Amino acid sequence: MARKIRSGDDVLRVIPPPGAPAILPKEGEDNILITSALPYCNNVPHLGNIIGSTLSADVFSRYNRTRNRTTLYICGTDEYGTATETQALKERITPRELCDKYYPLHKETYEWFDIGFDYFGRTSTPLHTEISQSIFSNLGKNGFLARQEKEQTYCEGCPKFLADRYVEGICPHCGYEDARGDQCDGCSRTLDAIELIKPRCLVDKSHVVTTKMSAHMYVKLDAIQPRTEEWIKHSWKVGKWSPNAVINAEGIIIDPRLRGGLIPAPLTRDLTWGVPIPPQYETEEHGMKGKVLYVWFDAPIGYPSITANYTPEWRQWWFNPKNVRLYQFMGKDNVYFHTVYFPSILLADGRDWTKLHHLSTTEYLNYEGGKFSKSKNRGVFGPAAKETGIPASVWRYYLLSTRPETSDAMFSWADCIAANNNVLLNNFGNFVNRALKFVASQYDSVIPDGGDEAGPLSPNDEHDAEFISTVNGLLRDYIDAMEAVKLRLGLQTVMLISMRGNNYLQSSGLNKALMASNPRRCAQVVSRAVNLIYVLSALVYPFMPATSDSILEQLNAPARVVPEVFSADILPGHTIGKPEHLFKKIEESKVEELQRRFAGEEDKKEIETDPTKATPGAKGKKGAKKAPAQPTVDPNVPKTPEILALEAKISEQGQVVRGLKGQTPKTPELEAQIKDAVDVLKRLKGELETLLQA
Numbered sequence: 001m002a003r004k005i006r007s008g009d010d011v012l013r014v015i016p017p018p019g020a021p022a023i024l025p026k027e028g029e030d031n032i033l034i035t036s037a038l039p040y041c042n043n044v045p046h047l048g049n050i051i052g053s054t055l056s057a058d059v060f061s062r063y064n065r066t067r068n069r070t071t072l073y074i075c076g077t078d079e080y081g082t083a084t085e086t087q088a089l090k091e092r093i094t095p096r097e098l099c100d101k102y103y104p105l106h107k108e109t110y111e112w113f114d115i116g117f118d119y120f121g122r123t124s125t126p127l128h129t130e131i132s133q134s135i136f137s138n139l140g141k142n143g144f145l146a147r148q149e150k151e152q153t154y155c156e157g158c159p160k161f162l163a164d165r166y167v168e169g170i171c172p173h174c175g176y177e178d179a180r181g182d183q184c185d186g187c188s189r190t191l192d193a194i195e196l197i198k199p200r201c202l203v204d205k206s207h208v209v210t211t212k213m214s215a216h217m218y219v220k221l222d223a224i225q226p227r228t229e230e231w232i233k234h235s236w237k238v239g240k241w242s243p244n245a246v247i248n249a250e251g252i253i254i255d256p257r258l259r260g261g262l263i264p265a266p267l268t269r270d271l272t273w274g275v276p277i278p279p280q281y282e283t284e285e286h287g288m289k290g291k292v293l294y295v296w297f298d299a300p301i302g303y304p305s306i307t308a309n310y311t312p313e314w315r316q317w318w319f320n321p322k323n324v325r326l327y328q329f330m331g332k333d334n335v336y337f338h339t340v341y342f343p344s345i346l347l348a349d350g351r352d353w354t355k356l357h358h359l360s361t362t363e364y365l366n367y368e369g370g371k372f373s374k375s376k377n378r379g380v381f382g383p384a385a386k387e388t389g390i391p392a393s394v395w396r397y398y399l400l401s402t403r404p405e406t407s408d409a410m411f412s413w414a415d416c417i418a419a420n421n422n423v424l425l426n427n428f429g430n431f432v433n434r435a436l437k438f439v440a441s442q443y444d445s446v447i448p449d450g451g452d453e454a455g456p457l458s459p460n461d462e463h464d465a466e467f468i469s470t471v472n473g474l475l476r477d478y479i480d481a482m483e484a485v486k487l488r489l490g491l492q493t494v495m496l497i498s499m500r501g502n503n504y505l506q507s508s509g510l511n512k513a514l515m516a517s518n519p520r521r522c523a524q525v526v527s528r529a530v531n532l533i534y535v536l537s538a539l540v541y542p543f544m545p546a547t548s549d550s551i552l553e554q555l556n557a558p559a560r561v562v563p564e565v566f567s568a569d570i571l572p573g574h575t576i577g578k579p580e581h582l583f584k585k586i587e588e589s590k591v592e593e594l595q596r597r598f599a600g601e602e603d604k605k606e607i608e609t610d611p612t613k614a615t616p617g618a619k620g621k622k623g624a625k626k627a628p629a630q631p632t633v634d635p636n637v638p639k640t641p642e643i644l645a646l647e648a649k650i651s652e653q654g655q656v657v658r659g660l661k662g663q664t665p666k667t668p669e670l671e672a673q674i675k676d677a678v679d680v681l682k683r684l685k686g687e688l689e690t691l692l693q694a
């Protein structure tokens, strides 16, 4: 098959796909380092974890590859800590065995979702120990460590100090009988295990539990605070952070811990499963023999240590702030650790670390009117996603189109299946298939000569000036959204572009009659539609890589970059591949089946006794409110691109307003911001009304 594709840096993709061997940053270029929060290794991931960080980070990593930027995406399992020890105890295996059991489950799940890490490692490695210990030692050398003696719960029977999770007792505040060592489920207060009344050892309730003094190393966060704040105020601006729990939209630090003044934080614990304290601290004088480093200290060090397991040249990424921009993806509960705690540690370490450039956080994804619950088996957990028969691309599309960017989102089977049938199949898939089938059947698969020059299409075009300028406007919107890590808006824009393509085929009257009456114009329409499909292959790649691959195969074209403007890159005489449908219809009857299957133990019983509960729309037992419907796109309703673009903006602005309203405390600054955001929303809605009436 003859290939005639315009070549050049502005067309073809040269950066390798994820997983290629040792990618290293290039001096003087824009190098992108991406991390996703490290999942705990004591459980399988659920969809909330996936959308919260690993999938979102994957989209951003792939997007940067479509801009030909050297990109490295690192993740892995966070293996140390009491959570692992406790779960291992429950499963009657060692912590190491537990991690060896769950690590592959994580890896397989992410692979199935097409999440392309360059390297998916683990924290229980010798290099992790080495790097964690070196940072700890530097904190000591630089005078940021302090030794404190602390009273701790001790079990005479075990015999050892009991970590918070090994001890239960009566809450001193509310009298709740089964308060845990770190928190009371009765009154939600955080506790120190020594406060518990009548403490019990969870290993064996007959053991006698007392308290004993134990020495620990603390990091003097208070001594680092001025430098941390200076760093936050600088990075917030440079990295264009969204307002979050630590700093608001005006650049005012709002984290209560920083406002009240940081206090020294413990760095060591009396556990066995963890990074051992550096040997020089195990002397008589320090009294730290057998202690391990706190998991909150060692977990974020997993980012560089996992990179070190990927390449011995890891320092080129992690000690290179001049040439590397670090993007970190996480759930909202992790913001403090990535913006305050870990940067403080790196500042105190004293070396020239690559520190956070931009953070992207998500709110929570809930499930069918309630919450995901592993204990009740409610919702979809890791490996089960593939058993639904819904392809990974569709999963990715649906999760990303509901990405909880500024407020919580709700997973719903009905919405998921509607997204496949209404958006992917009827809009996106239809455009690609209609154009390519026409080329195959009417032109014997060879692109006809539409008279366009290779390269950017003229904005003063005789027939299609409006079409070309709309596509260019949407391309700019797409790039702006993706650069700002507004992934959902980026995805909405892709769908607007394919919808514009559908409208174009419709309004140009592409059919056999046009071919007979005006062959030149017909050839032009076909060539422009095929070139728009080629652009779409790059735009959709971050979100649905398998769909992008399939388009490229059907086009018989190599992977390309995201262009700045719409151009003719597939040239006359090029032979395309065989057109195939990108998506298949999913029957709506599947909604009920899937709701039933993933309802979890409690709701399942309810469905058995009350069959109406399983019908679409009848949500979980709490009767929680239905998720706001996603802006699904119906190609049968004639909407101009302006209307569609405005609708996307309104939806985005609505998210901004809801996000701001969800913030506390309600300061006068926040109230003013909310008012401004509502005003913008009202103005956009007014514009839409005017357009709809026109």
Ligand SMILES: [Zn+2]
Pocket (backbone or CB within 6 Å): 155, 156, 157, 158, 201, 202, 203, 204, 207
């Ligand atoms: Zn005990």
Ligand SMILES: [Zn+2]
Pocket (backbone or CB within 6 Å): 171, 172, 173, 174, 175, 176, 179, 184, 185, 186, 187, 188, 189
């Ligand atoms: Zn309590």
